[in-house]
Amino acid sequence: MPLAATTRTLGQAGLFFFAVLRASRPTGDFGRELVREIYKIGARSLPIILVGGAFVGLSLTLLGYKALVTYGAANQVSALLGLGMYRELAPVLTGLLFIGRAGSSIAAELGLMRATDQITALGLMGIDPVGKAVAPRFWAAVLSVPLLTGFFCSAGILASYFEAVHVIGLDAGPFWQVMRDVVDFRDDFLVALYKSAVFGAIAALVASFVGYFAEPTIEGTSIATTRAVVNASLLVLMFNFVLSALFFG
Amino acid sequence: MTEPAAPIVVLRGLRLARGGRTILRDVELVVQPGEVVAVLGPSGSGKSTLLSALTGELEPAAGSVEVLGAPMPRGGRALLDLRRRIGVLLQGNGLLTDLSVAENVGLPLRTHTDLPDVLIRRLVEMKLHAVGLRAAADAMPRELSGGMARRVALARALALDPPLMIYDEPLTGLDPIASGVVMSLVRRLNDTLGLTSIVVTHHVHETMPVADRAVVIADGRIIFAGTPGELEASTDPTVQQFLRGAPDGPIPFDAAPRGADTGAHA
Numbered sequence: 001m002p003l004a005a006t007t008r009t010l011g012q013a014g015l016f017f018f019a020v021l022r023a024s025r026p027t028g029d030f031g032r033e034l035v036r037e038i039y040k041i042g043a044r045s046l047p048i049i050l051v052g053g054a055f056v057g058l059s060l061t062l063l064g065y066k067a068l069v070t071y072g073a074a075n076q077v078s079a080l081l082g083l084g085m086y087r088e089l090a091p092v093l094t095g096l097l098f099i100g101r102a103g104s105s106i107a108a109e110l111g112l113m114r115a116t117d118q119i120t121a122l123g124l125m126g127i128d129p130v131g132k133a134v135a136p137r138f139w140a141a142v143l144s145v146p147l148l149t150g151f152f153c154s155a156g157i158l159a160s161y162f163e164a165v166h167v168i169g170l171d172a173g174p175f176w177q178v179m180r181d182v183v184d185f186r187d188d189f190l191v192a193l194y195k196s197a198v199f200g201a202i203a204a205l206v207a208s209f210v211g212y213f214a215e216p217t218i219e220g221t222s223i224a225t226t227r228a229v230v231n232a233s234l235l236v237l238m239f240n241f242v243l244s245a246l247f248f249g
Numbered sequence: 250m251t252e253p254a255a256p257i258v259v260l261r262g263l264r265l266a267r268g269g270r271t272i273l274r275d276v277e278l279v280v281q282p283g284e285v286v287a288v289l290g291p292s293g294s295g296k297s298t299l300l301s302a303l304t305g306e307l308e309p310a311a312g313s314v315e316v317l318g319a320p321m322p323r324g325g326r327a328l329l330d331l332r333r334r335i336g337v338l339l340q341g342n343g344l345l346t347d348l349s350v351a352e353n354v355g356l357p358l359r360t361h362t363d364l365p366d367v368l369i370r371r372l373v374e375m376k377l378h379a380v381g382l383r384a385a386a387d388a389m390p391r392e393l394s395g396g397m398a399r400r401v402a403l404a405r406a407l408a409l410d411p412p413l414m415i416y417d418e419p420l421t422g423l424d425p426i427a428s429g430v431v432m433s434l435v436r437r438l439n440d441t442l443g444l445t446s447i448v449v450t451h452h453v454h455e456t457m458p459v460a461d462r463a464v465v466i467a468d469g470r471i472i473f474a475g476t477p478g479e480l481e482a483s484t485d486p487t488v489q490q491f492l493r494g495a496p497d498g499p500i501p502f503d504a505a506p507r508g509a510d511t512g513a514h515a
Binding site: 029036112113116117118120121122123124125126127128132 | 304306329330331332333335337339340341342343344345346347356357359360361402405
């Protein structure tokens with residue numbers, strides 16, 4: 001029965017979330033694992049985030065300029081870029097890129113740990129596998145995605161500045177002035193970071209959940225990886241609407 | 250007169266089931282301190298299910314499991330505490346692939362003790378020395394051969410000096426030389442460290458020379474318990490078929506039909 005199975009899975013995911021929170025103890029070992037994971041899933045995601053941000057900035061600038069120049073408001077392109085990036089595009093696209101790059105890797109790693117007895121071995125050594133293998137990845141994602149969102153915005157704005165000023169020929173002064181006037185630190189920038197932290201938590205939790213409970217086979221790992229990307233991406237898009245409605249509605 | 254030491258493992262009237270299917274029934278087993286007990290049986294006979302009960306992963310459907318003088322706890326902190334006193338060598342080794350050999354062996358020590366790093370490093374060297382792999386401390390698990398990885402996993406299982414060692418198919422995937430090395434280690438470590446060992450395997454001929462007692466599981470129950478010599482002399486047709494590896498006999502070669510109640514997970 002699909003409804004019963006879905007309810008059971010949601011219940012398991014909720015319990016898993018509480019298990020992750022309960023297992024998150026600030027020990028020295030946890031700190032070392034956390035730093036290692038921030039490097040693995042955060043720092044190593046930086047190149048695709050920078051490239052992605054730059055091209056989104058370029059596209060948005062080009063399309064925004066084409067639309068605004070008709071009304072003689074070409075200088076407002078940086079307002080469109082700033083608001084669009086901070087409020088919606090940067091958190092969502094960073095979340096989606098992070099899921100593709102790091103969420104899939106978390107699911108695959110935990111699935112392989114299950115298939116190769118690593119999770120069983122931790123339990124048999126009296127070590128909580130959730131605390132050792134899942135909690136550091138979860139908190140690494142919660143901390144990394146907001147930082148990556150900041151880099152995404154910076155790359156997008158710099159690319160946009162280059163295109164608007166050096167290619168299209170707009171004035172540099174109004175470009176920065178309009179953006180400063182329109183983009184609010186608390187209502188836009190901090191909200192982007194809040195949303196990103198939620199998306200990071202969703203990405204890590206979904207990926208960890210499906211990987212941790214994957215069938216202990218190669219096929220099970222492959223299915224878990226696909227599920228992690230699809231389910232986490234859909235959840236990020238859904239939660240983005242909910243959070244946008246809460247913050248900007 | 251000194252009192253006899255308390256048994257390390259006591260199984261009484263044990264029935265184990267998975268998914269509602271009985272895998273093992275009427276299991277009676279007492280393991281005394283210092284013994285090396287081989288639990289033998291064909292693939293799918295329920296050996297690994299028995300191991301799951303000994304480590305508290307599987308709760309009995311009936312009967313009792315006592316390990317190290319206390320009933321098996323049902324989950325929670327008590328179970329984690331007990332597991333620190335049981336070393337388990339898994340068939341798949343279970344080495345953490347993103348940690349080096351030394352980090353793997355030191356993992357239980359770092360997690361369960363407050364020892365300073367320098368002492369943990371020294372203890373790790375000693376454990377690796379005990380399995381003949383001191384030089385491999387900085388290697389990653391992917392760089393090890395099957396036999397070396399098994400010995401690293403053995404060193405890690407011994408890290409907290411557990412009084413009871415359980416080996417799950419320790420020879421699977423190993424060549425004859427590596428098998429001989431691992432089995433001689435099992436015996437030597439058992440005697441020098443004062444352990445008690447349970448070896449779950451289907452490798453009869455490699456295991457018998459180091460075992461004090463053998464238990465054979467087939468048809469969902471224990472069909473033989475005795476010394477290796479008594480096992481060799483057994484006239485039970487099931488035992489004989491298993492020892493000789495004969496395709497014809499009471500143990501069917503084909504898989505049991507799905508839904509049958511006597512099947513088992515290996």
